[in-house]
Amino acid sequence: MKFLSSSRYIIILLAVITLLSCSSTKHVGKNTSKNVKQAEPEKTDEVINLKKDVIISEEKKIDEAIKEIPKKIESTKTNHSSWNTLLQKHVSNKGHVDYKAFKSNRNELTNYITYLGNHIPQDSWTREDKLAYWINAYNAMTIDLILRHYPIKSIKDIKNPWDQRFWKLGKKWYNLNEIEHQILRKMDEPRIHFAIVCASFSCPKLQNEAFTPSSIDDQLTNATKVFLADKKRNDISQNSLRLSKIFQWFAKDFKQTGTLIDFLNQYSEITISDKAKKNFKVYNWNLNE
Known part of the structure; x- marks a missing residue:
C-alpha cells in the first residue's frame, strides 16, 4: 500500500x-x-x-x-478442495468412513497435510479462515492416525492417540490434543465440538465436505443441530436430557453466555425446560466405519 x-x-x-x-x-x-x-x-x-x-x-x-x-x-490462503474431494469419496452422508478405501488414497491425504504444513495460519487471517484451517487439519490428522494403524476397532487401541506428534505444520510438530485444547477451544467457539471428530461412533459425524471460511458459520450450526437431533448420541425432551458426554467433558465451553440448557435451546428442535433433568450416555469408542 x-x-x-x-x-x-x-x-x-x-x-x-x-x-x-x-x-x-x-x-x-x-x-x-x-x-x-x-x-x-x-x-x-x-x-x-x-x-x-x-x-x-x-x-x-x-x-x-x-x-x-x-x-x-x-x-495465498489455504485451499481445502483436495480434502473435500477425499471426504466426498470416502465418507457417507451419515458420517461412516470407509477406512479401507481411504487407505488407498493415503498419498493424497499425506499431500494435503503437507500442503497445510506449508500454509500455516497468519495473524492477518480472519477468524473464519483460522477455524476452517484448524478443524480440517484436526480431522485430516485423525484420519491419518487411524490409517497408520488400520485395521483397528477403536482409536483407543492406539497408545496415547491424542498425544502423537506425527504432523509438522510450519516449523512445529503438532498433536491432536494441542490443536483441540490450545488452539480451537481458545477461539471461544463451542460448536467446534460438533465439527472435530475422534473417529468413534459416539462422536459427531464426520462431515463429508471440507469446512470453508465463507460457509463455516452455517456448517457449524448445521453440525450442532444434526448432532443434537441424533437420538443415538442425544435423547432430548422438554423435561429430560440424556446427553453425549461431550457436554460433560467440556461443560465450561457451553456456558460462556448462559447455562448448558440455554446453549441447547439455540439449536434443539425441542424447547427444553430450565428444570430438565440431565444424564449422560455411555460413550461408544468403536470406529466410525
Missing part, C-alpha cells in the same frame, strides 16, 4: 512539473516568434489536456491495482 501511495505521488508530481514546463514554453514562444503567437497557446492546451488524460488513466490503473490486493491476499 505504501508503494502504491508513493507511485500516485510521483505521478502527480511529474504532472505538475510537465505543466510548469509547458507554461514556460508558452512564454518563450511569445517572445521569440510573432508568427506562432496565436497558434502556440492552442497547441500547449492540447498537450496539457493530453497530460491530464494520462494522469487520470494512471490513477485509474492504481485504483484497480489497489482493489486487486485483497484478492491476491485471499489467493
Whole structure:
C-alpha cells in the first residue's frame, strides 16, 4: 500500500512539473516568434489536456491495482478442495468412513497435510479462515492416525492417540490434543465440538465436505443441530436430557453466555425446560466405519 501511495505521488508530481514546463514554453514562444503567437497557446492546451488524460488513466490503473490486493491476499490462503474431494469419496452422508478405501488414497491425504504444513495460519487471517484451517487439519490428522494403524476397532487401541506428534505444520510438530485444547477451544467457539471428530461412533459425524471460511458459520450450526437431533448420541425432551458426554467433558465451553440448557435451546428442535433433568450416555469408542 505504501508503494502504491508513493507511485500516485510521483505521478502527480511529474504532472505538475510537465505543466510548469509547458507554461514556460508558452512564454518563450511569445517572445521569440510573432508568427506562432496565436497558434502556440492552442497547441500547449492540447498537450496539457493530453497530460491530464494520462494522469487520470494512471490513477485509474492504481485504483484497480489497489482493489486487486485483497484478492491476491485471499489467493495465498489455504485451499481445502483436495480434502473435500477425499471426504466426498470416502465418507457417507451419515458420517461412516470407509477406512479401507481411504487407505488407498493415503498419498493424497499425506499431500494435503503437507500442503497445510506449508500454509500455516497468519495473524492477518480472519477468524473464519483460522477455524476452517484448524478443524480440517484436526480431522485430516485423525484420519491419518487411524490409517497408520488400520485395521483397528477403536482409536483407543492406539497408545496415547491424542498425544502423537506425527504432523509438522510450519516449523512445529503438532498433536491432536494441542490443536483441540490450545488452539480451537481458545477461539471461544463451542460448536467446534460438533465439527472435530475422534473417529468413534459416539462422536459427531464426520462431515463429508471440507469446512470453508465463507460457509463455516452455517456448517457449524448445521453440525450442532444434526448432532443434537441424533437420538443415538442425544435423547432430548422438554423435561429430560440424556446427553453425549461431550457436554460433560467440556461443560465450561457451553456456558460462556448462559447455562448448558440455554446453549441447547439455540439449536434443539425441542424447547427444553430450565428444570430438565440431565444424564449422560455411555460413550461408544468403536470406529466410525
